[in-house]
Amino acid sequence: MTATVSAPVSPTPVWDVINGFSSYWALRTALDLGVFDALAGGQARDGAELSRAVGAADRAPVTVLADTLIALGLLTSDDDGRYRLNAAAERYLTSGSPASMAALVRHSPGPARSWPELAHTIRRGSPDPSLAAELAAFYPELAPATAPTQAAVAAAVGHELERRGRWPDAPVIVDLGCGSGAWLATLLAQSPDATGVGVELPDVLPVAERTAAEAAVRDRLTLLGGDYLAVALPVERADVVVLAHVLRAEPAERAQRLLRRAIELAGPDGVVVVADYPRPDDATDDAATDDVPAADRTAACAAAKHELLLSLTVLASTPGAGVTVAALRDWAGAAGAELITALEPIPRQHVYLIAAADRTERS
Ligand SMILES: C[S@@+](CC[C@H](N)C(=O)[O-])C[C@H]1O[C@@H](n2cnc3c(N)ncnc32)[C@H](O)[C@@H]1O
Numbered sequence: 320m321t322a323t324v325s326a327p328v329s330p331t332p333v334w335d336v337i338n339g340f341s342s343y344w345a346l347r348t349a350l351d352l353g354v355f356d357a358l359a360g361g362q363a364r365d366g367a368e369l370s371r372a373v374g375a376a377d378r379a380p381v382t383v384l385a386d387t388l389i390a391l392g393l394l395t396s397d398d399d400g401r402y403r404l405n406a407a408a409e410r411y412l413t414s415g416s417p418a419s420m421a422a423l424v425r426h427s428p429g430p431a432r433s434w435p436e437l438a439h440t441i442r443r444g445s446p447d448p449s450l451a452a453e454l455a456a457f458y459p460e461l462a463p464a465t466a467p468t469q470a471a472v473a474a475a476v477g478h479e480l481e482r483r484g485r486w487p488d489a490p491v492i493v494d495l496g497c498g499s500g501a502w503l504a505t506l507l508a509q510s511p512d513a514t515g516v517g518v519e520l521p522d523v524l525p526v527a528e529r530t531a532a533e534a535a536v537r538d539r540l541t542l543l544g545g546d547y548l549a550v551a552l553p554v555e556r557a558d559v560v561v562l563a564h565v566l567r568a569e570p571a572e573r574a575q576r577l578l579r580r581a582i583e584l585a586g587p588d589g590v591v592v593v594a595d596y597p598r599p600d601d602a603t604d605d606a607a608t609d610d611v612p613a614a615d616r617t618a619a620c621a622a623a624k625h626e627l628l629l630s631l632t633v634l635a636s637t638p639g640a641g642v643t644v645a646a647l648r649d650w651a652g653a654a655g656a657e658l659i660t661a662l663e664p665i666p667r668q669h670v671y672l673i674a675a676a677d678r679t680e681r682s
Pocket residue numbers: 458462465466469495496497498499500501502518519520523545546547548562563564565
């Protein structure tokens with residue numbers, strides 16, 4: 320009788336997660352030290368030169384860090400063994416790049432204390448109220464960090480609306496939760512006669528003011544401080560209503576009301592633009608009524624790792640738990656509208672256009 324020896328189960332998935340923590344801090348540290356800026360513009364430096372450029376006492380730790388960044392796909396080495404930026408690092412990790420994510424790397428994980436508190440948050444059902452102050456302090460820092468990416472998304476969406484015949488000559492644009500003002504500044508810059516209204520929490524509003532002033536659109540923009548569900552707006556109709564990265568941080572009931580407010584504002588001819596990172600649709604608790612087979616769900620979750628981790632990030636510090644496309648469809652339908660198309664103007668940035676159900680596309 321031969322004994323069957325089963326292959327050992329690999330611990331790789333567990334190590335991958337542990338290494339996720341150290342990978343994040345490798346990147347954060349490289350940004351803190353200015354590693355990417357020291358190599359910007361096609362510069363190549365060996366370990367000693369890079370150590371000097373970042374002000375390190377010794378070459379060895381910088382070499383370990385830089386080699387780790389190579390392993391993570393964030394740096395490269397030339398034939399002479401000198402460190403160089405690869406295309407992704409040049410575009411996303413140098414502080415001077417228009418698409419820079421350098422500030423976003425710092426702020427994207429949300430308030431630091433929300434992570435060790437997450438088990439408590441999940442048991443309670445929402446973050447401890449003591450985290451609210453951290454979240455309030457976090458938003459003004461997050462807003463400018465997201466601006467380069469959101470400006471790029473807004474530019475692509477603006478042109479798509481024009482292509483679809485959903486961009487009148489003098490569009491009225493309302494942005495609920497306008498953050499940095501990147502969406503408003505970009506969309507207003509698209510047409511000289513466009514006007515806009517932005518709603519934000521009062522502490523974040525100065526960031527939007529600055530962005531609008533820098534884009535020379537401040538005189539066409541009304542900025543209002545307060546809760547986007549409550550603030551009285553100076554317009555009854557808007558051609559474009561933006562809800563960018565706000566729904567996922569709201570509890571379902573408030574998110575649905577916010578989408579309804581946007582749909583009513585858009586009326587029969589306007590369009591609501593929802594930008595978010597939707598996680599897979601919820602599994603039902605009753606397997607018999609779950610129309611997604613388990614294997615498909617495993618694949619869907621694996622494919623949506625980024626969106627799920629961002630939903631978890633939101634869940635850790637806000638009353639929201641992410642948003643699903645099924646919820647968007649349901650909420651839109653309940654408000655007499657429908658999801659007319661889904662776009663991904665730049666990778667990982669999902670945008671949904673929602674409009675009155677009976678309006679036909681003119682494109
Ligand atoms: C992730 S940011 C998105 C900002 C912007 N829409 C963008 O995409 O760049 C979410 C924003 O919603 C704002 N916010 C959160 N709760 C709000 C509320 N009740 N009323 C108005 N703004 C709110 C936050 O201050 C924050 O700037």
